[in-house]
Amino acid sequence: MRISNDKILAALPALEVERRRDVSLSGLTSLGIGGTTDLLLIRRHESIAGLLKLLDEHGVPHKFLGGGSNLLVMDGALPFVVLQLVKGDPEIVLEGNMATVDAAADLGHTVTYCAKHNLGGMEGLIGVPGTVGGALRMNAGAYGTQIGSFVREVKVYRAAERKIEILSGGQISFEYRHTSFAPDDMMLSVKLELPSKPYSEILQGIRICNEKRRSSQPLGQKSAGCIFKNPPGGSAGRMIDELGLKGFSHGDARVSERHANFFVNAGKASAADMLALIAEVRERVQKAYGVTLENEVVVWNA
Numbered sequence: 001m002r003i004s005n006d007k008i009l010a011a012l013p014a015l016e017v018e019r020r021r022d023v024s025l026s027g028l029t030s031l032g033i034g035g036t037t038d039l040l041l042i043r044r045h046e047s048i049a050g051l052l053k054l055l056d057e058h059g060v061p062h063k064f065l066g067g068g069s070n071l072l073v074m075d076g077a078l079p080f081v082v083l084q085l086v087k088g089d090p091e092i093v094l095e096g097n098m099a100t101v102d103a104a105a106d107l108g109h110t111v112t113y114c115a116k117h118n119l120g121g122m123e124g125l126i127g128v129p130g131t132v133g134g135a136l137r138m139n140a141g142a143y144g145t146q147i148g149s150f151v152r153e154v155k156v157y158r159a160a161e162r163k164i165e166i167l168s169g170g171q172i173s174f175e176y177r178h179t180s181f182a183p184d185d186m187m188l189s190v191k192l193e194l195p196s197k198p199y200s201e202i203l204q205g206i207r208i209c210n211e212k213r214r215s216s217q218p219l220g221q222k223s224a225g226c227i228f229k230n231p232p233g234g235s236a237g238r239m240i241d242e243l244g245l246k247g248f249s250h251g252d253a254r255v256s257e258r259h260a261n262f263f264v265n266a267g268k269a270s271a272a273d274m275l276a277l278i279a280e281v282r283e284r285v286q287k288a289y290g291v292t293l294e295n296e297v298v299v300w301n302a
């Protein structure tokens with residue numbers, strides 16, 4: 001969607017919001033899929049309320065983008081504008097065992113930065129792509145570690161109340177790939193409490209997780225990580241694999257040969273290809289196992 005309203009355009013500089021025109025979301029998502037729209041880059045948390053009020057007043061639909069690593073965006077001209085936070089400077093502030101991290105900070109960078117300051121616990125999250133804000137919203141997890149366990153405080157913009165709020169960890173529920181945040185809450189920063197550990201020990205844990213990930217996941221290919229959540233007590237990857245669906249494809253959207261719950265963009269896959277593949281695999285699993293797999297990937301299709 002191209003912003004053409006003069007009032008909005010005139011107000012952006014004072015809000016320190018930068019508009020980039022006709023940006024292709026295929027360049028901002030790890031799947032390399034997605035249509036074009038205007039991208040609004042937000043440099044100050046204090047500008048969010050004003051910006052959203054402006055967009056709402058003029059009927060401009062919008063969505064928030066984190067790191068784009070768990071996202072499938074529809075093709076073509078998108079019927080909404082995309083908002084993204086620009087990283088704060090500094091992105092991470094350490095105080096004792098507390099790390100205050102900007103939502104736009106890269107999760108992997110955060111894990112290694114804290115490790116270098118002898119703060120551990122997050123080793124399992126090392127290869128999870130995306131921003132800290134995205135990881136927080138989804139309660140990202142791997143190898144027995146979930147980010148939610150370390151959260152002591154979250155600064156969030158609550159669209160429903162049109163204001164910034166500070167929530168304590170106890171006010172948020174973190175479940176498997178799910179949190180109690182509202183869909184339009186925008187993560188701004190988080191305070192994590194991390195256990196003290198010598199760097200060398202953390203590094204060892206990081207190496208082990210990296211190795212496990214390299215051996216079981218298609219890291220060099222364009223994907224959004226796991227497409228489906230694991231059903232209670234089961235494994236989506238194992239079921240899809242057992243059905244012989246590795247390599248199964250729709251256009252250039254393909255079930256990874258390495259991990260069956262990763263669907264990769266093997267060339268010029270469209271969102272339609274990926275959605276068709278997801279629907280077909282879900283149906284086959286449903287028929288064979290009587291289990292309806294739920295998306296883990298977030299889909300922006302309207």
Ligand code: EPU
Binds near residue numbers: 258
């Ligand atoms: N398996 C197969 N074939 C496959 C893939 C897996 O038989 O093609 C089997 C494995 O052998 C294993 C079981 O399924 O016995 C589970 O596989 P794996 O250990 O790879 O873990 P997963 O449950 O598929 C989860 C997370 C991953 C996370 C890993 C490691 C979900 C949906 N996935 O995968 O997270 O990296 O554990 O902790 O919870 C993501 O969220 O995007 C993601 C990739």
